[in-house]
Amino acid sequence: MNLSESTHTLLSLSQLLSGKVFSTDVRENIRLIRENETQGLCLYVLKEVDQHTEFFEIRELLRKQGHDTSVMWCDREELEKISQQFSAEDEAIAGSSDFQNLNLSLIEEAVSLRGSDIHIRIESKFTSVLYRIDGNLRRMRTESAEWGTRMMNTLFNSMSEQQSHSSLSYNEPCDARVREEFVNSYGLSTCRFASRPGGQGRLAVAIRLVSRRKKSLSFDELGLTPSEENILRRRLSSGGTFYSGPTGHGKSTVCQCSAEFLAVEDTGENFMSVEDPIESPIEGLFQTPRGKQTFGEAIRNMLRMDPDRLYIGEIREADSAIATIEGILTGVSVITTIHNQNPVDILQRLRNFGVELDLLFDPTIISCLVGLRLVPLLCPKCRVPWHVGRESVSPYMRDLVETYAGSEGVYLREPDGCDCCDQSGIRGRIGVFEVIETDNEFMRLYAGKGKLTAYLNWMEKGGVTLCANATRLIKEGRADPVWVHRRICNLDRDARLKMGSEL
Template identity: 30%
Template sequence: CTEIYFRIHNDLLPVGGQTREYGERLLATLYGAMTSVSDSSYKPTERQDASIADRDKLPPELYGVRIATVPTNEGSLMVLRLLYNDVGENLDLGSLGFSAQQVSDLQRLKEQPIGMNIISGPTGSGKSTTLQRVLNGQILEGEGKLHVLTIEDPVEYPIEGAVQTTVTNAHTEEERSRLFSAAISNAMRLDPDTIMIGEIRDRASAQNALRASMTGHQIWTTLHANSALAIVDRLIDLGLQQSLVLDHTVITGLISQRLVKQLCPHCKRPLLAHLDQVPAALLARLRQVIPDRLQDVCISGPGCEFCSHRGTIGRTVVAEVIVPDESFFRHLRMGEKCQAWRYWKESLGGRSIVDHALDKVVAGLIDPAMAEKVVGHFQGAVAASVHHLHVVEADGAA
């Protein structure tokens, strides 16, 4: 049979089923009739990637759809990623969930004329949305005097005022990597002020991005890494020279972000009134890290009409933003990763992604159990560093 699921706020929800024959016709129709690819024939025994970019085939709130297919031992799997064009006129990074200090750090990075700023996080963590708002804000603040060029595979979100280019006509992963790397190299000859690279995916694209940041360009890009600090390890693992990676005039920003479901303000419940619904181990960790703030913590409610009976209303960013300086990178050059982390937190006022999640827990914005599923256990977080931040309650990030 054919099973259909929607992913809503990161949870897979079944929405019905059909016969196997219906599913095969549905996948072939979606791929063959709607995608904008040169080879539009659906091949259920092969892995295929495509996109739907023709606006006439999409509702107004969608900018595009990315499609990926793979054969399985029981049939075929097709995943459609919906790309919403919902930035509007709201360019405030704080409404995505970034703290006031993180917004200030990101603004500082936007205003630097050179250097590479790298955002890490898993698929679906809002990296593209953050990039879209950063670049839209930069273009607006530059009053049209900046040349912003993007290199994407494919173009995901519209960035008004930017020249957006896509890498196309690649039939293999090797050819795609070669064309992507060549596009980065070519971009440096097109007189850009800022280059946005959709993703650093291999050694060649990493080297070209680094070269661009060393030749008078500001670079914004994404990379798969487990934390802001792990971005450095990932770049070195890709084969970049440590001396260049650990240069604060070349790598100017390290950002890691995740998305956590945000509690419905109408039906969320106070933790202390429902202790029996919280795992004992989690409660013990909370008593350790925020012993004086338990009365401010809330957990997910039963759901109501306001939140469509989910208990949550969208998702919010939890992040860490490192603006490295010479001393921070000096520790890393000497192999002193723990000292670098301590220096960032104590001397530069850094707050980790766990700290940021805890801030939102004590603000009553996110459920501690939901937060730990995203950022890991709160064990070891410093209670004294947890402050109640003013966080705008919004629908979260895409």
């Protein structure tokens, strides 16, 4: 089935057939898809429904309305894949309260604006609502403090699950997960709720919008260069591949796409995951939540399930780090994420977690270290040429940009934006990467002479740093140099690292 939201639309049977209500059994096992170019309709139907009287009724009603509708018979796996690829139009929660609907309207608006997070700041006299769009916080509206309190109480107390407290606390931090049935129609698998009290009734809330990926993204769509893609494809097949970076910069997405690449390459492998929690569906994997086990306990339990490969959602502490290495030692290849500023520091983090040195510096065990950041892309309609906007940049910053990125082809963000970018000056984001393929020389230098010696040697042999890739985007006119310097890495980072390295 070659379906996607760019070429097809999932229609509501109830809405198309004048509000007629069908049984849950039929609704869950039939999907009506419209091909956007031809407007042709096709019913994707579970094979077991072929003799159901309601199915014949649906076909007759569609025929009477003049729809020439074809039928494709599916198994349950194929039908579930369709459900994951599209945001259903008729899955709004019936009987939702006013404040539930207000929360859903915020989520819907944030998604429509390409938001990744919603921030709610309840102050003593007012509430601020902000969306993080393309990496930047944007203030959207101001409401009363009472409005904010009722909104967050409703979201946490009646729309969430896996709450850390029985009800929202204004004295202690709280965590929860918004139930999927509330947000599925917006293309989300959940929203992660986290709060922190500010005292005297004040509260800061961050709501991460977890998108349900509609399709597998290729490595070049993620931002990897051809040479980086070749390294990753080569190294994913054995040992451990570790993805690092700050929160919200796409580690999980890239890791999931890597898992799907491996699963498609060999469907005969037993590929399983341990996640906390399960967020986006990963095609080809049997996904499992951590549950009440620690990550280490879950990984060790998974090793008794005869896996060929493991996807581990995150290494958080010593137990999960050591269990991951134990898994690789059994011959199971692993892909996972870890919070680190730079990929070269992953080894030091694992060392701090207690991984033994002879295992830590073995390139057959830790085979690839990947760092990434998401960089906002300048709106091509309103971006400002460097020679036009350079006077608005501080003298220090002007010198830095012109020294390390030049001025030819460089552009700045238009602060007021245009209609094309919703007055933000930014249109989308792309990843910049640093992919370190470990070998015996890299590990020997790291163990004997330290991190910087190994890293500089990797650079001298042609390794492309995250800073170099970010600078490439600047020179291509796709990224704002000031933003990159402040948010991604100093433009002079590589030059400073190399300074004095020959001594």
